[in-house]
Structures are given as structure tokens and as C-alpha cells.
Amino acid sequence: MIAELGHFALILALVLSLVQGLVPMIGANRNRIALMAVGRPAAQGQLVFLVISFACLTYAFITSDFSVRLAAANSHSQTPLIYKITGVWGNHEGSLLLWALSLSLWTVAVTVFSRDLPEAFMARVLGVLGWISAGFISFTLFTSNPFERLLPAVAEGRDLNPLLQDPGMIIHPPLLYMGYVGFSVAFAFAIAALLTGRLDAAWARWSRPWTTVAWVFLTAGIAVGSGWAYYELGWGGWWFWDPVENASFMPWLLGTALMHSLAVTEKRGAFRSWTILLAIGAFSLSLLGTFLVRSGVITSVHAFAVDPARGLYILALLVLVIGISLVLFAWRAPKLAGGGSFDLVSRDSSLLANNVLLAVVTGAVLLGTLYPLFLDALNLGKISVGPPYFEATFVPLMVPVVLLMVVAPFMRWKKDDLPKTLRKLGPAFGASIIVGFLVAFVIDHVTWRTVLGLFLAAWVLIGSAQLLWSRLAERPGAAASNRLRGIPSAWWGMWLAHVGVGIFVIGVTMIGSLESHTDVRMRDGQTATIGKYTFVFQGVREVQASNYIAAQAKLQVFKGDRLLTTMTPEKRNYVASAMPMTQVSLHIGPLRDLYVSLGDQLDSETWLVNLHIKPFISWIWAGCILMALGGIFAASDKRYRRLAERSAPAAAARQAS
């Protein structure tokens, strides 16, 4: 009964999404306020029904209703409650429902927070979002119905994949989806701008906070996913260039370009058609990611169900959404040209250069991800593209991005003086090179990769410090606290995110240079030493949880003579799926993680143990957190609200005339 209720609510949501897609659009074209006004209630009603639908599915999982096929395949009566709940989206059908729910949340957020948009513009934005929503809800209903019954019901479910029974998986998919789907708002704004031909500073100002918030979610989602891979897959890597990771990384790269391009469009009115193209591109890549994950055209660790009908449906959706928007772009964008001119040496041009570089990086990642498919389709054989390709293309392209990232904030809009800029930044540049070499010597690892990484990190951090200093020096008379307070939060956002990149680069460089690990056979009382740490094996005991039995080893860790911690890696056997899982034990520190996983049992008392030291890996996550925090600061800048209020009457007046 509950499942049917959920199914019915989903059908009603589809109907409302069609209303939302159609009626306000017609209203905007005929200039009928009453029709335009339908958008908001339709969007809000849709959210209500999607929440009901999602709640019904969750209920089936929590109560272990195994007459629902999805629950039977992805849950188990003995699974802990939290993983019963996350099991709802740990599968194809449920994750699509989550996709639709996130889209609906974003849409309602637009109706609430962008109340001051001109009515006709809002109607078009909601219309575009309505069509996307209709596409996804119908995809869910027609090819991937999560409420399908399994009659007669089975006595016990097959349980959620043990890899997904992990705290990281609780928040990774929702964060990632909020990010993916969030770009739909920027996309809808872009389409509405193309439809109306209205693309000015006010438009950019409306789009910016939405884009930034979506980017924050995506940043956090990717970071959590990477952290999950690090400790759950049990081999200590944190990024694999797997097609599905790339699928989330490409919108992030293009989204980063979009944020910066929007800044130029707002301040200078330039890059208009480029900004629109990036907005379309970022969302298109989100859709492409969904296609890659859901259709099985590319083999990947993440690929769940493979069903040609589903692949075809998403492809059709992809072609419709992206195709129509690009046709619209080709038709309308030529009229959008304009904006101030700028010199080769200016903040405008350095942002443009970074934009282009980020787009090229995105293209390179896309090429690497789809290359096996291209060759296969052209009958040139089957290959797989691995990390070597990505590292060889990604690093050289990102180096100038990081270099320019520090330069741009020092430059003036429109025109700046090259010798002056060089004089300003020369000392920081020299210092960074020295720091790069010095630190590489100190850690005794002088390779070009290490030196380059450390130099870039130093460049970002020293450059950022100098930027803050010169910003504070702008008002020499005021007290330091007042000067700090005088800086708008958008500026802090930029500064924090850039510092985050520096911290991130340190983490990546150090882990690549100094990582060490060893595999040892250990039995009771035996010790093993790696670096400054001594591990004492204290035997293995059996541990029982509700849905798995584990062999849990106990290792005392000494640094010198001092007992540092006790670590307990496990080898779990999940009852329902009979899948063995390694659960690593981590000791997280600011300068290094200790990472221990338990291997096979060799005889009654001897076990294989893998010991790793992961230097500075926390800095990778810290960098991501800073970037996300920067995004939050940037999006919360007061002037978005203030200017929205101020521009609304003016915009309304323009519309009326």
C-alpha cells in the first residue's frame, strides 16, 4: 500500500512538472501574468509529492518490506538503520529518485530566494527546470520504477553492497547530486537569458550565488567520495581517474571556469556568450555523467545496472536538452556580443586565459574518459586509458592555471601595467622557487615533480599572503580589525578558496613523494617498524555485528618508546552477500595518517598486515574544505541580496516598457 502511494505521488509529481514546464513558458511568451504565476505553486507542489514519494520508498527500506523489489535487492532485515536509509539511494532507481528530489529542492529554493526576479524571467527559469524535471521523473517512472513489487515477497533481502555500508556513503551521493543538479539553475538562467535576449550585469549577479553554491556541494561531494575510496577500498589511493570519478570532476572543472567567467560578466559585461556556453556545458557534463554511470557504455567500478533501454532513454534526454540549448545558443548568442574591451595585460584577460585552460583540461579529461569508446566505435580496437594519460595531460595544463590564479587578483580590470605587475610579484615568485627547492632538500626528495608541486604551493600561499597584506594596506589609517571587517565576504571567499588550492597541492605533492608502506607477516607479540613507528601485533579476535562477522586485529603503535595509539583493522564477512571486506584502521594526524589493513590469515596465528604511512593526506581534504568554505563565503556576500533588491524595481520597469 505504502509503495503504491509512493508510486502515485511520483506520477502526480510528473504531472506537476509538465505543468511547470508548459504553463509559465506560455505565459511568458504571451505576457500573461496569471499563467506565469503558475510556476511557483507547481514547483512547490512537485516538491511535496516528491518528498512523499521518497518517504514512502524510505519507509519500505526501514520496515524491510521485501515485497518491494528494490528493498529486497538492496536491504536486509539486520542491516543497521542508517544503512537501511542510505540503501534507498545506493542503487540505480533510488538514486534517480534522489536526483529528481534534489532538482525539486533547487527549484523551490529559486522560487523562495529569487523572489525579486522579473516575473517573465522567473517564469522561463521555472519552465526550463520543469522540463528537466519532467525528463528525469518520466525516466524514473518508465524505465526504472523504484516501487516495483516483487510478488511473492522474499523472506530476506540481499543487503546493500558492503562497500556502500560506510559513513562516507551516507553523505557522498546526496552532496554530489546537489552539486550536479545545482548546475541546472545556472543552466536555466542561461537558457532564460537566451530566450529573452537579456544578459547583463544583473543577470550575472543573479546567477553567481546559485552557481557558487552548486559548486560548493560538488566540491564537498567529490572530496567525500575521494575520502571514501581512500579508506574503504583498502589500497590507500585517493583518486583513480575512474570514468565515474571523471564524470563528477568534469562539471567541477567547467563549473570553476563558469564561476570566474560570471565574475567578469558581472563586473565588466564581457565574455557573455562564453559564460552562457560554460553554463550550458557545466550542466551538460552533469547529464553526461549521469549517462556514463547509468548506461554502462564505459566499464567502471561504479557502473550499476546495465540496461540498453535506460541508456537509450538518457541519451535521448541528453540530445534533447543539450541539443536544443546549443541550437538556441547558435541562434541567439551572436546577438549577445558586447561588453567592455580590455588589454592583453589585465585581470579580464588573465581570467579568460584561466577559463580557456580549464575548458581545455575538461576536454582532455573528457577525451581520456571516452577514448576507449571512440576507438571501439571506430573499430580500432579496445583499450583502457589509465592514470598515466591523465597525469601526463592534467599536470602540465593545471600548472599555468595555478600560476595565473595568483596573478589575476593583483591585476586591475581592463588594463594593467606589465612591468609594474612583475615588480610586484617578482619577489614572491623568487621566494616560491627557493622554498620549493629548500623543502624538497629538507625532506630529501628532490625530483622535478616534488619541486614543482612545492613551488606551486608556495606560490599560492605566499601570493595569497601578499594579496591580503596589500588589501589591508589600502586603508592605512583604520584599525586592523576595522580593516579586516571592511573586506567583503566575496573577497574572503576568493582568498580562502585559493589558499585551499595551495593546501591541496601540498597534500598531493607530499603524498606522491613520501608515501611508504610495507606488507608483513605478523603473529602475536611480533613487531614491525615503518618510519618512526613500531607496530606490535596483539592477536586477532572475532567481532560480531548485526549483519557481518569480522576478524579484528589489535595493533599497538609506538613512536619511540611512547604508546601512540591502538589500531584495529578488520576483515569483515557480510552475512547476506558473503562478501569479504577489508576495513582499514586509520590514525589521522595533521602531518601523516597511519593506515593499517588486515590481509589473509596464513595459519592459525599468523596474519598478513599492510602498514602504510600517508604523509600530509589530510591536507588534501583540508584544501577541499577550504575551497568549499570559500564558496560559502562568496555566495553569502551581502551585495547579492542588496543589489537584487535594488535592481528588481528597475528591472520590472524595463520589462514593462
Added chain:
Amino acid sequence: MKAKFLVPLAIFLALAGFLGYGLTLNPSVVPSPLVGKPAPAFQLAKLDAPQETFGVDDMRGQVWLLNVWASWCVSCRQEHPYLVEMAGTGGIPVIGLNYKDERQAAIGWLRAQGDPYLATVTDEDGRVGIEYGVYGTPETFLIDKDGVIRYKHIGPINRDTVQKVLMPMIAELSRAG
């Protein structure tokens, strides 16, 4: 309508064409000229005991699987539980061909993931891989009692592959002769 504004559309349509065509392809089915031919001979060092070697001839008279894998291969991790399961239920010996890998990394990987292999040999420079026409890892060959390749699977195997493809063929080949 200026031509340059059509470029994104053109790129996207080409891409969509490939994606559409990709849907009709199955990344794990590749016609192999090797099916029906004798498995190329090799004598390679064992992973756990480099001084000993192991070759195709050692498996003569048995139906067996040759699984090409590497510790750097993400999809290998995905198929591994099924190999462990097949090895555990007896039935069929699986030989591992550790492809373009480092010995220590490979040993560590097997310790962490479980070792389903009767024996693992190392193909560090990938030369044997070339003779077997290996495109990428993982790949799995089914070889009969006379040393003839009967089936080749590209990409990770899963429960369906095991139950619907491999097991019936293995049963049939074991009965024959």
C-alpha cells in the same frame, strides 16, 4: 547565425553519435581470432616463487581459466570476489597472469583481496599479453584439456558471466574426452 556559434552544437552531435553507437556495443564482447586456436605457450616465473616457472603445458588434461589481472586495475577489484567464489567452490582451476605489474604490489593486492589462483605467473613486460591479444585488464580465457582457447571474456566477469556463460561451457568441456 554565425558559423563559430555552431561549433559547440557540431561537437556535441558528433559526441552524441558516438555515445549512441556505444550503446549498441558491449565493451566486454570482442571477437578474438584466438578462440579455437591453441593457447600460446609460455613459461613464466611464479609470483610467489620467482625461481620457479609455470606454463600452459602444466595444465594439460584439465579445463582451466586464465585470468589476466593487475594490481593497478580498478575493474579487476570488481570481478575479484567472483573469482574467489569460483575457486572456493572447486570446480575449476584458475591461473592468474599478472600483467605489467610490480611483484610487491601484486602480492600485497592478493593478500588484501584473497588469492583465488592455483598459480600466478608474472608477465612484467606484457610480452605474453601481446601473444594473447590482451587489450586491457581484466581478461579471462577458458582453455580446454587440449590447451585450446574456447572462450575469451574482456572486462570484469560478474555473476551472470559465471553462471550463464562460463559454468555451462566448463561443464560441457569437462564431460568431453
